[in-house]
Amino acid sequence: MKQFKLQHLFIGIALASILASCHKDKINPGQDKPTAEERAGLYVLDQGNLGKPNSALTYYDYATKKLVPDAFSTANSKGLGNTANDLKIYGSKMYIVVDVSGTVEVVNPKTAKSIKQVLFQTADKKSREPRSIAFYKGNAYISLYDNNVAVLDTATLTVSKYIPVGRNPEQLAVSNGKLYVANGGGLSYPDVDKTVSVIDLTSATVTKTLTVGVNPYAVSVDSYGDVFVHAYNIYPAKPTLTIIDSKTDQVKSTADFDGGPFSISGDNAYYIASDGTIKIYNVKTAAISAANLAPAGTTFTNAYAIAVDPLTNEVFVTDAKDFNSNGLIYAFDKTGKNEYSLVTGINPGSIAFVNK
Template sequence: MNKLQLKGLIAIAALASVFSSCRKDRITPDPVDPVAPANGIYILNEGNFSRNNSSLSFFSIASKTTTPDIFKTVNGRGLGDTGNDAKIYGSKMYIAVNVSSTIEVVDAKTAKSIKQIKLTNGGVDRQPRSIVFNKNKAFISSYDGTVSVLDTASLTVDKYITVGRNPEEMVISNGKLYVANSGGLDYANPDKTVSVIDLTTLTEIKKVDITSTNPINIAADNYGDIYVLAYGTDYPSKPKLIIIDNKTDAVKTSKDIDAGYGTSFIVVGDNAYYITDAGKIAVYNVKTEVTKSENFITDGTIFKAPYALAVDPVTQQIYVTDAIDYSSNGRLYTFNDAGKNQDVNKKGYVMDTGINPGTIVLLSK
């Protein structure tokens, strides 16, 4: 989840939100949980913009050991400039390196490079941002206004789908791919749409006007709702949480939310987790549509610059990175389902990371 250090540059004032409650019935099946909890943790570190110093850290849960930059150790070269997203699909991990405009495909267990894919259009970098998967296809949003469709067997791009301006995160729900079009490179005129792509025809079938500008983060629940965080451009402004019905693709509601800029909205079961503007970890119940907790952390742990989140759906462990000062190495913390710090190394946190630890990837056994 790359923010290009926007967390350190943009402050969005926010107040605690009050959410109305309603009953929701589950209409889609739960996702299949991993067969085992995570036994390893990858951290994709963005590095500093245009410094060519992205890195991939790894922590072994079994041995409690850290490899500071496993990609460079294994492959003898660096990742490139501004690692933006990483996800595991099957036996491979796919890493989007934004400014270098590459997709690194590596063995998920060893980080050994399988293929580096350059995403360009007539020699112009596309700048990949986010990755999701469906039926042996990887979908990659890029700042040039496209979603690449990558075949995960041949590792070649089948087609490019034109969407909105500067697309960011994506989510799959009800047979459709939803793409948050930020328009974030045009500060004076950001986008305010979510593209809807039919996964059968691989075509954009509509753009949903969410009225709020600069949508970046997007997620889905098991009740037919799509959640979009839109940040606007005015200062001070409150981020908006926009909820879209995945049957009609119509906006159901829009609410103020105390989210920090660029935080992921991670839905696991009936709970969504996000980083607040005050640097806390909030929990929102997607079934009742009320805030369950304004701070999940119960042991007094305080972050300097909380940056990325991940949740193990098997153990309910919560992982949080701290970018500290956005220019030096960060840290990874883990908390149990009661919000208590799991001080595995007796130093208050799990591991030291690289600079700007923006994406957490859990490696299952």
């Protein structure tokens, strides 16, 4: 079963205790960061309808309060493509991963103007289905559904290597100089994968393959080096969360979990629970610290994606509505107060924050 940002499919289940409370030491000491006042705005990647070339990029300018419904099309006089799946900013460039089109659009985040379109296609022009992107020391790492991770030099914007991993890799993240790749295996449903490939980023080779939950799709990392892997599982079995210690590459726990991918800031991991509420999981104490961030009366039709701005601690939640028409994005302050909401395109699935 092909995965397409399916946060809305989480089953209503009880949260199991997943890790005994323990003292954790940060492995990445804080570095100088821009201040909240330097934020220029935010981008929302609208995935569009699966199989249709209607992906878009919504931009909201904090200073002018102006909303640009399709910033990429406006800046480039062409569409973004078919089924955009991931959006991230690294250095002076923004990277947009477009699955069915088989492209990664590299753009200037201040203008949305295209710098280069990198193709991930076969000789007969079929997409290799790029899914997600992560970065480390000047390289971008892009998961491809043909069982590889592409290594893209962010200076030359050329691919230097393909690293074989498991089946149909999804999200990936870096911790302790290693890349953790969730091998979903969705194209061979119900015979899906249940592994994470660990890639040493010095040698660019897989050094270990870990068993996690069935059909893993999301990976995130906290400041202590723990790697969190969310897995869909196969209905009626429950979704799971696996925690990996990146210092030892040992699986610390795998247990049922009632929510979607983490967006982590400090010790707080924000996520959308299966009941549509926004919860906070404390990664240091391994406990839920807030049962519902949003104020009473706030409801989402289909809460779809979540991101926390580490500079302001504002939390942004997208609502895909009926999955066929324009969605919304809601902004909450760190106390959970609803600040504002904006109209997005169809299936708003990723959020990126832009500096001035």
